[in-house]
Amino acid sequence: MSTKADLKLLGTKVSPFVWRVIWALKLKGLEYEFIEENLSNKSPLLLEMNPIDKTVPVLIHGGKPICESLIILQYIDETWPQNSILPKDPSQRASARFWAKFSEEKLCGPSRDAFYFTGEKQAKGVETMKEALGILESEIKGKKFFGGDEIGYVDIVVGWSAYWLQFVEVTANYKAMDSTKYPHMDRWMKSLLEVPLIKDNIPLYDGMLSIYQVYREMSLLAFANDK
Numbered sequence: 001m002s003t004k005a006d007l008k009l010l011g012t013k014v015s016p017f018v019w020r021v022i023w024a025l026k027l028k029g030l031e032y033e034f035i036e037e038n039l040s041n042k043s044p045l046l047l048e049m050n051p052i053d054k055t056v057p058v059l060i061h062g063g064k065p066i067c068e069s070l071i072i073l074q075y076i077d078e079t080w081p082q083n084s085i086l087p088k089d090p091s092q093r094a095s096a097r098f099w100a101k102f103s104e105e106k107l108c109g110p111s112r113d114a115f116y117f118t119g120e121k122q123a124k125g126v127e128t129m130k131e132a133l134g135i136l137e138s139e140i141k142g143k144k145f146f147g148g149d150e151i152g153y154v155d156i157v158v159g160w161s162a163y164w165l166q167f168v169e170v171t172a173n174y175k176a177m178d179s180t181k182y183p184h185m186d187r188w189m190k191s192l193l194e195v196p197l198i199k200d201n202i203p204l205y206d207g208m209l210s211i212y213q214v215y216r217e218m219s220l221l222a223f224a225n226d227k
Helices: 016-028 044-049 069-079 090-116 119-140 153-158 160-172 183-194 208-222
Strands: 007-011 033-036 058-061 064-067
Touching: 007 016, 007 044, 016 069, 016 153, 016 160, 044 058, 058 069, 064 069, 069 153, 090 119, 090 153, 090 160, 090 208, 119 183, 153 160, 160 183, 160 208
Parallel strands: 007 033
Antiparallel strands: 007 058, 058 064
């Protein structure tokens, strides 16, 4: 069992990638110390623990850093086997990793383009997102969660879309998720947000929209010459 002394999480309270890790830690019943980072003024600890990307989340276990949310999730599951996140069956585990990778590349990645940019880059990002949502719609059809009757690895990875996507869409003025076109994904999103583990561990709604509006304004300034 971990203690706060040997397990620390560097992150921000608005990042969906950080909350993925929090969900996994909570699912495992692990104690940890959360260290809030200011990404505009990164701490010496963050720069030491993640000198390559200088991003969050970073999980520090026994003084050793693990970076990138998907890698952290797998590390947590391998290190603390109780309440498995990934399936035990090798074939099902491979499938879960495939769908997690797919969602990162075809849904999460394009959502960044749709958020950061305007014009053709945004339109392409939105179109790719819609295609991914259609494929995930077929995958979740007839299932309660991607992980079966209980949430698992894919649910945790794709879970950002159930809550954070609304803020991204509103502030960047686009619409990818349509409940009439993707009713099974819509049902999954609503079900996920009712799971106590998730419901009790998401940032407060109030303030999120204004935060993402600031992010959008900053991104438009930063990428003003890259449409």
